[in-house]
Amino acid sequence: MQAAHTPSYYAATAHPQPERPALVGDVSADVCIIGAGFSGISAALTLAEAGFRPVVLEAKRIGWGASGRNGGQIVNGYSRDLGVIRARYGEDAARALGAMSLEGGDIIRDRIAQYDIDCDYVPGGFLAAFSARQMRELDHMKKIWEGYGHHELEMVDSAMLPEVVSSELYVGGQIDHRGGHIHPLNLVLGEARAAEAQGATIHEDSPVTGIDDQGASVLVKTVAGSVRAGTVLVCGNAYLGDAVPNLTNKIMPVSTQVLTTEPLDPSLLDRLLPRNYCVEDCNYVLDYYRRTADDRLLFGGGIVYGGTDPASIEGKIRPHLERTFPELKGVAVDFAWSGNFALTMTRVPHVGRLSKNVLFSHGDSGHGVTTTHLLGRLLGEAVQGRMERFDAFARLPYHPFPGGRALRVPLTVLGAWWYGLRDKLGV
Template sequence: MDHVNSYYAATANTFAAWPTLQDTIECDVCVIGAGFTGLSSALFLTEAGFDVVVLEAARVGFGASGRNGGQVVNSYSRDIDVIEKHYGQESARMLGSMMFEGAEIIHDRIDRYAINCDYRPGGIFAALNARQMAHLRQQKERWQRYGNHQLELLDETGIRREIASERFVGGLLDKRGGHLHPLNLALGEAEAIRRHGGRIYERSAAVRVEHGATKRVYTAEGCVQAKYIIWATNAYLTPDVEPRLTKRSMPCGSQIVVTEPLSNDLALSLLPNNRCVEDCNYLLDYFRLTADNRLLFGGGVIYGAREPDDVISLIRPKMLKTFPQLQGVKFDYAWSGNFLLTLSRMPQLGQFEEGEFYIQGDSGHGVTFTHLAGRLVTEAIRGEKQRFDAFARLPQLPFPGGHRLRIPFTAIGAAWYALRDRFGV
């Protein structure tokens, strides 16, 4: 399988191809999945001197890592106030100390390996009503308490300087956030793994695993023997390969459109300081400019990852509600992709048995957390498990209703929150 027909695939950097596994090979660590989670893990491990093999069913960055909105957003899908309330002060202290680390890792990777991925600093959380604005004031205080002092509250005048839309009453600018071309980041990290001696095999899906002291991961034409396995498949894992993971999570679809190139004047009139933006709704919209002056706009969730018939018809009304001045603008790209949702909206990290780790369920907050997770699993393999275990201790509950009813139950809950967003309560 090749990458979907997206703006990212059309503007991807070119690197030497990766082969398909057709032999039995050995290594220290076998990573299953070449999205951000697997690539971050493999890069940290190869930098530390481990012999690493990465197996990818399709292409590097095929899933959410190469299809997302490209926003570098700090913290987790559930912010630190929810963590404090539900998991206690010790968990909040540990997780809070790491909530800005993923973005720092991305910055370091881009600089260290000269990855050309159009990085631009600055991300805005945009409030649609007074209730959301009050929440952003509290968020600023919490994030400052955990070490982020590059935050600026935007009043109604300030948000107008950033976004040419009448919808927003204010916002919070995080200067430690930003936006980038995610597929080019993934491809650049894969190339860095190559430079450190790591091996990646594309079109080499894991179809069966033998557990034990020596683990064997079989593909259609080959086998990897390893001391350690890292499951980094997220929303694109089939249930028959590892049902222990799929029963605790649910794939969800999201959609993105990209306009035709806009004039420089029009593009900069929309977002004069070239920040990325996400609103504060439960089912949020997000948007930004690309490096060649297109508007990228995404939003919506389809529970269960069903492919929509017409992405443009779903997203165009959302975009025009925010930017009515774009009436008549054409779309050059539209695509959908899956991310993995957990019941708690917190990522799931853990260990099945000795030497077999898993990382999944970023719940829409994956660009930054996946990079942190790669560092944490590397620490765990090296015997330093404290930070990994801070996440592994969090409850990992199945969705109510089992496999058949989890989708309608979740959709009902989401509809309730969407109704609250609509009326600002």
């Protein structure tokens, strides 16, 4: 019996899928990919388009993890902005990453068009500011982005704000005309179908139990079979489990919570979100929301370091929704769910090699919808011997969480408390 998706709005509205049986027995492949989320499927499609026939192993179902549970927002860039990347790693690194910083969103749009993927794509995103300080930071960020070729950001003052979002919380914000929103589970399912049509094979319900790197080839073992491959790509992210322990220990799972209201009067949503942009705010622990294709408000936020769920998802998120839109006080909630993303200490994706034949990418740190698509492509390029762009990420130094696995949660919580206090004080 196949593992079920978490009972989310996305799972309830996903397009029907063919059965993808578990791997049974021993097979060979040129490339084996662990994980059928955005990273793994993006890599599989990149390789299949180039004539490879990759085998993808998924422990549960396609998009079962963060790729099928997130807020569905196309947010450009990385979890640390290009100014921080330049100050931390130097101008060459900033130029290399800056040149790729819009590519993830472009990949999504191109694949939607090329493969006719029905995933409710709507263009436009908005960063909402609570204070004059945040407005200054957005304006500064806009100038930095423009230095790296992104000229489609637009500042919004308080007078223009009601044309974008009708909430008394904000003083203004910034439109990203190259942002947007999608039904993420239907996106990854559509990309998986495209990869299969190009020659990829995907096995669901096939958890990896270990990797035996034998030099000339790598044996990837599952509960009922194995794949012998020339190259292995590890794309499990926050849901890798114990398949590759020395990778799992390098990131921290963080859960975020999402709820979806009952269907609302379209005219109400037209007033609350006149341009139908997705919205996220500028706080360190942020809220994010958007309108769905069937006129619900999907609202997310909150984080729990370590990847556990709060006692009540609705209890954690509803106060934020009602503070943002008081007219929705008491609105019925039809779906509430949680999902984990992988956080790195640097908040920059961690990319590299475990050996000559085993490559990995994880730790998108909350910007996974776009960066996973980019990094999946870079993994595919690396398999083909085109290493320059992959190495731009792989060269970045990795820093472990202080205190190791035992203390990473309390120390990170302490840091988040400090930044949250700054947001509340507006300093």
